[in-house]
Each structure stands twice: as C-alpha cells, then as structure tokens.
Amino acid sequence: MSKYQGVDYYNLDDLLSEDEILVRNTVREFVDDNVLPVIERHYEAGTFSMELIPKMAGIGLFGPTLPQRYGCAELNNVAYGLMMQELERGDSGVRSFASVQSGLVMYPIFTFGTEQQKDQWLPKLASGEKIGCFGLTEPDFGSNPGGMITRAERKDGGFVLNGAKMWITNGTIADVAVVWAKLEGEIRGFLVEKGTKGFSAPEMKGKHSLRASVTSELVFQDCVIPETNLLPASGGLKSPLMCLTQARYGIAWGALGSAMACYDTALSYAKSRIQFGKPIAGFQMTQEKLVHMLTEITKGQLLCLQLGRLKDQGKAKFNQVSMAKRNNVYHALEIARMAREILGANGILNEYPVMRHAANLESVKTYEGTHEMHTLIIGEDITGIGAFV
Amino acid sequence: MKFAVCINHVPDTATKVHVGPDGKSIEKTGVNYVISPYDEYAVEAALRFKEKQSGEVIVLSWGGDAHKESLRKALAMGVDKAVLLKDDSTRDSFGVARALADYLRELAPDVILFGKQSVDYDDSAVGIMVAEMLGLPSAAVVVSMEITGGTAKADREIEGGHEVVEVQLPAVFTIQKGAYEPRYPSLKGIMAAKGKPIEERQPAPMEAKVETITMVKPPAKQAGKIVGTDVGAVPELVRLLHEEAKVI
Numbered sequence: 001m002s003k004y005q006g007v008d009y010y011n012l013d014d015l016l017s018e019d020e021i022l023v024r025n026t027v028r029e030f031v032d033d034n035v036l037p038v039i040e041r042h043y044e045a046g047t048f049s050m051e052l053i054p055k056m057a058g059i060g061l062f063g064p065t066l067p068q069r070y071g072c073a074e075l076n077n078v079a080y081g082l083m084m085q086e087l088e089r090g091d092s093g094v095r096s097f098a099s100v101q102s103g104l105v106m107y108p109i110f111t112f113g114t115e116q117q118k119d120q121w122l123p124k125l126a127s128g129e130k131i132g133c134f135g136l137t138e139p140d141f142g143s144n145p146g147g148m149i150t151r152a153e154r155k156d157g158g159f160v161l162n163g164a165k166m167w168i169t170n171g172t173i174a175d176v177a178v179v180w181a182k183l184e185g186e187i188r189g190f191l192v193e194k195g196t197k198g199f200s201a202p203e204m205k206g207k208h209s210l211r212a213s214v215t216s217e218l219v220f221q222d223c224v225i226p227e228t229n230l231l232p233a234s235g236g237l238k239s240p241l242m243c244l245t246q247a248r249y250g251i252a253w254g255a256l257g258s259a260m261a262c263y264d265t266a267l268s269y270a271k272s273r274i275q276f277g278k279p280i281a282g283f284q285m286t287q288e289k290l291v292h293m294l295t296e297i298t299k300g301q302l303l304c305l306q307l308g309r310l311k312d313q314g315k316a317k318f319n320q321v322s323m324a325k326r327n328n329v330y331h332a333l334e335i336a337r338m339a340r341e342i343l344g345a346n347g348i349l350n351e352y353p354v355m356r357h358a359a360n361l362e363s364v365k366t367y368e369g370t371h372e373m374h375t376l377i378i379g380e381d382i383t384g385i386g387a388f389v
Numbered sequence: 390m391k392f393a394v395c396i397n398h399v400p401d402t403a404t405k406v407h408v409g410p411d412g413k414s415i416e417k418t419g420v421n422y423v424i425s426p427y428d429e430y431a432v433e434a435a436l437r438f439k440e441k442q443s444g445e446v447i448v449l450s451w452g453g454d455a456h457k458e459s460l461r462k463a464l465a466m467g468v469d470k471a472v473l474l475k476d477d478s479t480r481d482s483f484g485v486a487r488a489l490a491d492y493l494r495e496l497a498p499d500v501i502l503f504g505k506q507s508v509d510y511d512d513s514a515v516g517i518m519v520a521e522m523l524g525l526p527s528a529a530v531v532v533s534m535e536i537t538g539g540t541a542k543a544d545r546e547i548e549g550g551h552e553v554v555e556v557q558l559p560a561v562f563t564i565q566k567g568a569y570e571p572r573y574p575s576l577k578g579i580m581a582a583k584g585k586p587i588e589e590r591q592p593a594p595m596e597a598k599v600e601t602i603t604m605v606k607p608p609a610k611q612a613g614k615i616v617g618t619d620v621g622a623v624p625e626l627v628r629l630l631h632e633e634a635k636v637i
Binding site: 002003005018019022023026029030058059060061064068071072073074075079083 | 401402403404421457458461462465573574575576577579580582583
C-alpha cells in the first residue's frame with residue numbers, strides 16, 4: 001500500500017505554521033513505523049503495547065503543552081490536536097493513553113497540584129517513567145459524576161478513601177491515580193500511588209472495543225494516603241470537568257484521525273476493487289459515500305482548527321469543545337461504518353483498519369461525555385434551560 | 390569538531406510526480422517535499438558523531454525558500470545551525486557543487502557529509518564534485534564510519550561486499566542506508582528549532598554545465614494478458630515470451 005499522505009481537501013495546511021506541520025508529520029511517521037505494524041496483534045490479544053510508552057515519551061508525546069521546565073515541549077493547542085489526530089489514525093487506544101497521561105493526569109497535577117507534587121510527578125510522567133490514570137466515573141455514576149459515592153475522610157493527618165471507580169483507562173498499569181472523591185461533601189482530587197494499602201486496580205476484560213487499551217476498576221477499601229496527596233487547588237465538580245475539557249479537545253481531533261484512516265482505506269479500496277467490470281469507485285452510490293466522508297472530515301477539521309486557535313487565545317468555551325467532540329466522533333463512527341460497507345466483507349477483516357476503528361469509536365462516542373450529554377450541554381448553553389438537572 | 394551536512398529538498402518518494410507544461414521540469418503543485426532520504430542518514434550520522442565527541446553540526450542546502458522546510462526539520466532533529474544558499478534558478482549538479490564548495494571553503498568543517506545521492510535527479514555527483522573542488526579526500530556510499538582524532542575509517546558498500554577505507558580529515562563522505570536510521574525530531578526539538586535562525590547566503594550565479602532538453606515519464610504499464618488457464622496454454626505462452634516480450 002502506498003504511504004499515507006493525510007487528508008486535506010481544503011488546503012488547510014495553508015492555515016498551519018511550519019512547526020505545526022512538522023509536529024503532525026513527525027507523529028504521522030511515528031505511527032506508520034511504530035503503531036500500525038503492531039496494533040492489530042495487540043487488538044486481537046486485548047493488550048496495550050507497553051513498548052510504545054518509552055517510544056512515545058522519546059519524541060515528547062506526553063503533556064506536550066506543559067512548560068519546558070517539566071521536560072515538556074510547550075506546544076500550542078493546534079499542534080497538540082494534530083498530534084492526537086495522528087495518534088488516533090493509529091488506534092483510539094493509543095490516543096487514549098496519551099490523552100489520559102496528558103489531559104487527565106499531568107494537567108490536573110499541573111493545575112491543582114503543589115510545586116512539590118509537580119516537581120515529583122510531571123518530569124517522570126513526561127518521560128514515561130511513570131504512568132497515570134484518572135478516576136472519576138463510578139459503576140453507578142457515569143454522566144452524573146456529581147453523585148459519586150467515593151468518600152475521603154480526614155484521619156491522623158491524612159485521608160482514608162473508600163469507594164470504587166470504573167472504566168478507568170490505564171488503571172492497572174498506572175503508577176499514580178488522580179482520584180476524585182467527596183471530602184466533607186465537596187469533590188476533591190487526590191493522588192493515590194500504586195501499591196498503597198487498600199487500593200487495587202483490577203483490569204476489566206471482555207471488551208469488544210478499545211481492545212488495545214487497558215481499562216480497569218479502581219477499588220478503595222480503607223485506603224490511607226498522606227495529607228500531601230491532596231491536590232490542594234481542586235474543589236468541586238468543576239475541577240474534574242476542567243480536565244475532561246482538555247481530554248475532550250484531544251478526542252475531537254483524534255476522531256478525525258480515525259475517520260481519515262477509514263476514508264483513506266475506503267478510497268483506495270474502491271479504486272482497486274473491480275465489480276461488474278469496473279472499479280466500485282466508479283459507481284454513484286460509492287462516490288456518494290466517499291464524498292460524504294470527505295465533506296464531514298473537512299468540516300470537522302475546520303471545527304477543530306478554529307477551536308484550537310480559540311483555545312490558544314484563552315477564548316475557547318467548554319460548550320464549544322462539546323460541539324467538536326460530539327460532532328467529530330459522531331461522524332467518525334458514521335465514516336467508519338460507511339468505509340466498512342465500501343469494503344464489503346473485506347471490511348470485517350483485520351487486514352484493514354476500519355472494523356477496529358468502528359469498534360473503538362463506539363466507546364469514544366460514549367466516553368468523556370456521551371453524545372447525548374454533549375447535546376444537552378450545548379442545548380443548555382443556547383437556550384439557557386438545563387435539560388438534565 | 391565541525392560537521393557540515395549538505396541536504397536537498399526533494400519530492401517525497403511516495404508522491405506521484407508529473408512533468409510540467411515546459412516538458413523539462415516537474416509540476417510542483419500538490420507535491421510533498423522532504424529531506425532527501427539519504428541526506429537524512431547523513432544528518433543522523435553527523436548528530437551521532439557530535440553526541441559522541443562533541444562539536445557543531447551545520448546543515449546547508451542550495452535552493453529556493455522552500456528548502457527552509459527541510460532545514461527546519463534538520464534543526465528540529467538537533468542540528469545547531471542551518472544555512473540556505475538561496476538560489477531559485479534551475480539546478481545543475483556542477484553549479485550546485487560549486488556553490489556548496491564556495492561556502493564550505495569558508496566554513497572549513499572537519500567532516501562534510503552528503504547523502505549518496507539526491508532522490509530527485511539521482512546524479513550521485515554533487516558530493517564527489519565538492520570533494521574535488523575543495524581538493525579533499527572522499528569516500529562514497531558509506532554505510533557506517535568511525536572518527537578517531539584526525540582520521541576517519543569508513544565502511545563502504547561495493548558490488549557484492551564491503552570495503553573499509555581510511556582517510557585523513559578534512560574529508561567528504563556520501564552516506565548510504567546502513568547504520569544511521571534517522572531519529573524523529575522530538576516535539577521539544579521542533580519547538581527549539583523555531584528559535585534557531587536560518588542564515589541566508591547569496592551564492593555566485595548558477596553556472597550550468599548541462600542543460601535539460603526534455604523530461605518524460607516511463608510508458609504506462611499495460612494490462613496483463615491471460616493466455617490460458619491450463620497446460621495447453623504453455624506453447625503459446627512460450628511463443629509470446631520469445632517473440633513478443635523477447636525475454637526468453
């Protein structure tokens with residue numbers, strides 16, 4: 001197969017700086033060389049490719065928007081988004097790993113942590129020496145995290161945690177968990193290290209989606225942590241939601257990557273697959289699908305690009321992030337399914353990436369705020385009337 | 390020690406190129422450009438020498454403003470300094486070699502590296518011409534090399550085997566795929582490269598020794614022919630291979 005050249009029907013590269021393009025092309029090449037050759041094997045085995053961690057860290061894919069003093073690259077948000085796009089062209093699970101490490105672990109430590117916590121964790125998380133996870137969702141509290149039952153109580157100059165988290169990416173392999181629990185009725189963030197007594201993180205098995213990613217439960221049973229493990233600047237549901245806004249932003253770009261992989265595969269397949277004496281790309285119904293896919297990708301690119309520019313100016317609203325996540329994941333899933341249709345029976349084989357992307361995107365559509373919740377977030381913003389509280 | 394690497398900015402090998410309307414140059418729109426892959430091995434080699442024994446790596450390229458993209462990438466990979474010998478005229482290997490040699494004479498590096506060939510015009514000539522112009526020893530098609538004090542030992546790929554040669558520095562080397570798989574620029578390197586300036590120099594006017602008359606693409610491959618599906622087709626297949634394809 002010929003080398004992937006990206007999807008850019010509207011010359012959007014003209015809107016990118018030289019360094020943004022170089023970041024994208026570097027990650028694209030990295031994915032071609034390091035992710036695509038191993039991903040199907042890991043997907044089938046249901047394992048995360050641990051050998052990717054030092055390689056990803058080596059080029060600086062963890063916490064890349066954070067300051068250089070922590071060993072990070074200090075990228076702008078557009079370059080960060082392009083990086084996520086290329087990672088998810090590889091696999092949603094690989095992008096999820098980077099999203100969690102960057103947006104859900106390094107970001108809250110950087111934003112809500114003490115200097116000592118930042119110095120202790122950020123350089124090691126950037127270098128991949130330590131892995132993090134983020135515990136917010138609970139078995140009975142998904143879209144409504146504010147109802148969480150995990151509790152922290154003060155005891156002997158520390159805290160005792162009790163409760164359980166679910167659907168936690170990287171949980172089992174994490175060295176540190178950013179855990180959200182109610183302390184005296186208010187949601188606060190805590191750092192819980194692997195091996196702490198009363199803390200376990202069993203892996204969840206049996207997934208038909210995100211199979212090349214580790215998903216876990218976090219269980220706290222009279223788990224005692226020192227006072228210094230509280231993220232002091234965190235307070236209220238707003239704190240974890242700020243983290244989710246970071247991750248959702250990356251997902252909006254990432255979904256474009258999945259969609260691009262599916263479109264690119266479907267286009268080249270359609271041009272070479274002969275039926276009734278001509279390539280199926282020559283049939284109107286196939287062309288309609290391909291054009292729809294490309295149009296939605298192009299619209300999604302514009303949505304993300306402007307969102308990134310707004311974010312860099314400090315003007316992006318979380319509702320705008322919701323719109324990009326909602327739209328791009330929805331269409332990426334639709335595109336993956338259309339690509340599968342164009343590939344016919346071949347579409348279900350692991351010789352092509354489309355079925356894997358389609359299955360992954362089912363999770364991506366639900367996690368980090370379901371499609372429905374993002375609809376209601378935007379709906380509340382434009383009408384002033386909350387439909388879910 | 391001072392290392393100079395000369396790089397070219399060429400169409401990505403995965404890009405489909407078309408001959409332009411003048412019939413002697415390629416159509417540039419819609420073509421992705423990259424550092425010529427062999428030149429990228431040369432950049433990697435220089436960076437490794439520098440890491441091993443300290444020094445400075447200077448990358449230079451002859452061509453238009455577009456070459457800055459490749460120079461920027463080399464900076465992101467960790468090169469210290471980039472120089473563009475800015476000239477928009479049509480390239481000619483002798484003229485390019487002369488422009489590079491003029492600058493290199495002034496720079497006086499200990500080691501000058503090229504890719505074994507630039508994957509656009511495939512002359513495999515510029516590096517060796519530069520060595521001649523500067524009166525320096527050269528080793529071409531080098532897969533790996535070691536530098537000790539003022540000498541370099543280079544492992545060259547030759548027909549059916551390898552040859553190890555030793556030269557006194559300063560010297561010119563053209564690098565072949567081998568020990569120097571290029572690194573990815575790190576995201577930090579990319580950000581650091583933003584702050585590094587690209588020096589622009591005006592080389593002497595291009596003095597072309599060779600003029601391109603015409604450029605054509607190879608004839609399109611024709612569809613295959615099925616002669617038959619059983620053993621009965623063999624005599625006809627042999628006849629066609631012998632009389633039409635003339636391969637047996």
